[in-house]
Amino acid sequence: MLPRIDYHLHTHYLKCANGTMTVPAIVAKARELGQTAIGITDHLNTLDKLPLHEDIRRDLEALEAPGIDIHFGVELNYQGCDGDFAWSAEVRDRLGFQFAIGGIHGTYLAEYDLKKIVDIQHRHHLATCRNPLVDVLVHPYWFGKGEFDKKGWPWFESMKAVPESYARELGQVARETGTAIEINGGANIVCPNYSPAYVEEYVAFLAVVAEQGCRFSIASDAHDIKNMSHAVAAREVAERIGLTEDRIWRPAAAPFVRA
Template sequence: MKSPHYDLHMHTKYLGCANGTMEIPAMLAECERLGVKVMGITDHLNTLDKLPLHRPIRDEIAALQTDIAVYFGVELNYQSCDGEFAYSPEVRDELGFQFAIGGIHSPYVESYDLRQIVEIQHRHHLKTCADPLVQVLVHPYWFGKKTFEQRGWPWFDTMKAVPVAYARELGQAARDSGTAIEINACANLVNPAYSSDYVKEYVEYLGVIASEGALFTVGSDAHDIHRLEHIEAAWRVVEQLGLPPERIWRPTGKPLGGKE
């Protein structure tokens, strides 16, 4: 079964997170080349002072002429352990964000304790699924390798550290709330920090979530124009898991840019 050709997670240069190659017209041209049909631009909103920086992104999307449906999204990050996203219906409506993806971006432990690290991730995954303002849980069990290296901790390189019961519970929570679990190319599938064994285990982990009936979505999470093409790795995993198109979430309604 062929995966729908969506890419619903990518960054621009405007928030200073992606590099200078990530200008919206160039990103669109590359997505057209790759055969992407639905595109979502999702820059970070870690704190509210960054909200005005999303305005030029919105205006550029609205001006696009293309057959691709281009949606204006946002990526949310917890502001602290068990904290909140910098997001509300008012924030959403002020800028007109069409969808929100979100998740945990830190291990949140003082000293190395693998069981505790995994438990904290799991807790935030469930919290994200319970958030009615967030449509997508981003990159479960992605970690920044530098965080581990700087502290001299063993690297997180096996999904065997995650109990199967956690995968099942997340799959059930996502199914019940309608939250889509992200299949993320650059963070999880083609991240040079991870071994091929990790990737194999990661796909098995997604398979357990799938068996509970959850929806999924696909994103490159590209921060450089040459990494947009890695979205194909996420599409391949959709096919590998045998997920039918109705299990792959996308924003609905009129896209801000391009055509429906």
């Protein structure tokens, strides 16, 4: 049995998650789900959002005997195609962030071109793995349905668009750099935008990545408290593709708040 953990959670402070995602409510829900360790990882798209992470930190410091181990992390997003993260060792240390997860959140294209969409994703996945200040690559091949709909594009409904060589290269680079690949229950597994057939293709993609020997992070990416159960779905996928506990990523630092 793999550990019951969730290292990708948002809070109400950054407004991407809704009002149900307060720090005390997240802790209570995690306990209800039987989780033993979680990490808070709200968005840091630009540095002007740092004060909101101070609010999260203050809420964590106020917890007493939460019953689960809690880490204080952050989710990074590229500032433009082939751009940088709003992130450095100085920013990390200023707030005491204990780990960083990050990745690409758009296609960066104006015209529909499926091969280009996939190539841009793959390039950013590898760049994220090679960034020594990032611990986990988030939700590979997640797309915002809203972006596709707004641009009038056909939806990304088959992982067959991703060459198997990309999956292998991703797993190899992740292993070499020590970066974990995220199994994201909310974005890639339980997401209502994807058919059961798509999810099966996605699990097959993860299995090819896993053959390369890298580690994986288990996560819900919840933006609403009821979606924290998606970490359980992610763990089930990790078990399905045959991962053992030594292949499951945990933050290197001691918990910010101990159980």
